[in-house]
Amino acid sequence: MDHLILSSEHFIFVVALLLIIGVLATKISTKLGVPALILFIIVGMLSGSEGLGFIYFDNAKVAQLIGVIALVIILFEGGLQTKFSTVKSVAKPALSLATIGVLLTTSIVAVAAKLIMDISWFEAFLFGSIVGSTDAAAVFSVLKGQNIKERLGATLEVESGSNDPMAVFLTVSFIEILTIDDPSYIMMIGSFFWQMGMGLLIGWILGKLAVNAINRVNLDSSGLYPVFAVSFALLAYSITDFIGASGLLAVYLSAMIIGNTDLTYRYSILKFNEGFAWIMQILMFVILGLLVFPSQLFTLDVIWKGLILAGTLILVARPIAVLLSITKMGFKWREKLFLSWAGLRGAVPIVLATFPMIAEVENSQMIFNVVFFVVMTSTLLQGSTISTFAEKLKLTGPTKVEPSHTLELVSIGKANAEIIEYVVNEESFVKGSRIKEIDFPDDVLINAIIREEDLITPSGDSQIEVGDILYILTSKRSKKALNKLLKV
CATH class of the missing domain: 3.30.70.1450 (Regulator of K+ conductance, C-terminal domain)
Known part of the structure; x- marks a missing residue:
C-alpha cells in the first residue's frame, strides 16, 4: 500500500512539474522566438530515461491514444475559433491544399525517401504519407497572436484543420498494403469517400445536436457548460471512428458549427477549451518527447537522412504542392512563397509514425526516428521564422491586440x-x-x-x-x- 501511495505521489508530482515547466516554456519560447512545442518535446526528452531519468516510457500504443485525444481537443478549440465567413473565403485553396497538396507532397517525399533510406517503394510512400500533412496543433500555436494577413492565416488554419483525414487515410492504406497479403485497392478508394462523407455528415449532425443541447438544457452550474461542449467533440470522434470514417474531420466541422452559433455561456466555453487545448498540447508533446530516445535519434545515420528529407519537404515538395494546388486562385507569388514556407509539421506526423510501429511494419523504428527528426527540423526552422518571413514579404496586417484583462460574466x-x-x-x-x-x-x-x-x-x-x-x-x-x- 505504501508503495502504491509513493508511486501515486511520484506520478502526480512529475505531472505537476511537467505542466509547470510546460506553461513557463511558452513564455520562454516567445522571448527566444522558438515554437513552444519544440520546448515541450525537449522537456519530454530530458525527463526520459536517457535524460534526468524521471520516467521510462516506450509504449507506442499509449502515446498514440494520448496523441489522438489531444488532437481532438486541439482541433475542437481551433474549430470553435474559426468563422464560417472566413472558411467560405478560403475554402477552395484550403481544401485543394488539404487533398491535392497532400498527395503531391507525399509523392515527392516518397521518391526522396526511396533513394535515401534504402526501403521499398510502399515503405517510402508510407513515409511520405506520414509527413504529408501540415499540423493543426503547430499551425494554431504559431499563428496565434501573429499579424499575418487574414486570408493567408485563414488558408493555413483551414488547411491544417482539414488535411489530417487525407494523411490518416494514406498512412493506413499503405500499412494495409504492407501487412495484408492481398489488399483490395478498389475498397481503399471507396473507403476514402466513405471516410470523408461520413465524417462531414456526423460532424454536422453532432454540431447541431450540441448547439441545441447546450442552449436548451438548463444545468445547475455554469462550469458544466464547457465540459458539456467538449463531450460532444469526443463523441463526434468516437462515433465516426467506430464506423471507419474520419473522426478528426467530424470534430473540426462540429466545432465550427458550435463556434458559429449563439451559445449559452459562450465566453466560458471558449476560454475553457483554450486552456484545455494548451494542457493537451503540453501533455502530447511531452509524451512524444518521452517516446523518442536521443541515443537513437541523434545518430549520424538519422541526422543526415533527416536533414535531406526535411530539406526536400520544405524546399521542394511543399513549394511544388502549393504552386500546383492553388494555381489561378488569386494568390500573388509572395503569398504562394509564404504558404510554401508556412507548411509546418508537428504532432500529427509523429502520432502517425506510431501506426507502423504498432502494426509491426518492417523498418518502422527507423521511419519513426527520421519522421521525428524531420518534424523537429521543420518546426524549429519554419516555426521560428514565420513572422519575420511574412514581414519581409510585406504580408502582415494590423497588429493584433490580445486582451490583457477579462470580465467575468455571471448568469x-x-x-x-x-x-x-x-x-x-x-x-x-x-x-x-x-x-x-x-x-x-x-x-x-x-x-x-x-x-x-x-x-x-x-x-x-x-x-x-x-x-x-x-x-x-x-x-x-x-x-x-x-x-x-x-x-x-
Whole structure:
C-alpha cells in the first residue's frame, strides 16, 4: 500500500512539474522566438530515461491514444475559433491544399525517401504519407497572436484543420498494403469517400445536436457548460471512428458549427477549451518527447537522412504542392512563397509514425526516428521564422491586440443580455469616434473601456482609440446586428 501511495505521489508530482515547466516554456519560447512545442518535446526528452531519468516510457500504443485525444481537443478549440465567413473565403485553396497538396507532397517525399533510406517503394510512400500533412496543433500555436494577413492565416488554419483525414487515410492504406497479403485497392478508394462523407455528415449532425443541447438544457452550474461542449467533440470522434470514417474531420466541422452559433455561456466555453487545448498540447508533446530516445535519434545515420528529407519537404515538395494546388486562385507569388514556407509539421506526423510501429511494419523504428527528426527540423526552422518571413514579404496586417484583462460574466445564460469583449484595431470603424457618434442599436451600451492598464468609465464624449478593449452590453436580439456592425 505504501508503495502504491509513493508511486501515486511520484506520478502526480512529475505531472505537476511537467505542466509547470510546460506553461513557463511558452513564455520562454516567445522571448527566444522558438515554437513552444519544440520546448515541450525537449522537456519530454530530458525527463526520459536517457535524460534526468524521471520516467521510462516506450509504449507506442499509449502515446498514440494520448496523441489522438489531444488532437481532438486541439482541433475542437481551433474549430470553435474559426468563422464560417472566413472558411467560405478560403475554402477552395484550403481544401485543394488539404487533398491535392497532400498527395503531391507525399509523392515527392516518397521518391526522396526511396533513394535515401534504402526501403521499398510502399515503405517510402508510407513515409511520405506520414509527413504529408501540415499540423493543426503547430499551425494554431504559431499563428496565434501573429499579424499575418487574414486570408493567408485563414488558408493555413483551414488547411491544417482539414488535411489530417487525407494523411490518416494514406498512412493506413499503405500499412494495409504492407501487412495484408492481398489488399483490395478498389475498397481503399471507396473507403476514402466513405471516410470523408461520413465524417462531414456526423460532424454536422453532432454540431447541431450540441448547439441545441447546450442552449436548451438548463444545468445547475455554469462550469458544466464547457465540459458539456467538449463531450460532444469526443463523441463526434468516437462515433465516426467506430464506423471507419474520419473522426478528426467530424470534430473540426462540429466545432465550427458550435463556434458559429449563439451559445449559452459562450465566453466560458471558449476560454475553457483554450486552456484545455494548451494542457493537451503540453501533455502530447511531452509524451512524444518521452517516446523518442536521443541515443537513437541523434545518430549520424538519422541526422543526415533527416536533414535531406526535411530539406526536400520544405524546399521542394511543399513549394511544388502549393504552386500546383492553388494555381489561378488569386494568390500573388509572395503569398504562394509564404504558404510554401508556412507548411509546418508537428504532432500529427509523429502520432502517425506510431501506426507502423504498432502494426509491426518492417523498418518502422527507423521511419519513426527520421519522421521525428524531420518534424523537429521543420518546426524549429519554419516555426521560428514565420513572422519575420511574412514581414519581409510585406504580408502582415494590423497588429493584433490580445486582451490583457477579462470580465467575468455571471448568469448570462439565463438573462436576455450578453457582454461582448471587443478589441479596437486599425481597421475598426469605431476608432477615433466618440461614443455618442457611434450608431449602435438602442439596446447596446459600452459599459467599460480598458486602455493599457487603466479602466475608463465611458461617457458620450469618450473617444475610442486603437488598442482599447471595449466591453459592450447588448440584448440577445441585437447581438447579430452588433456583430455585423463590428465585423466580428
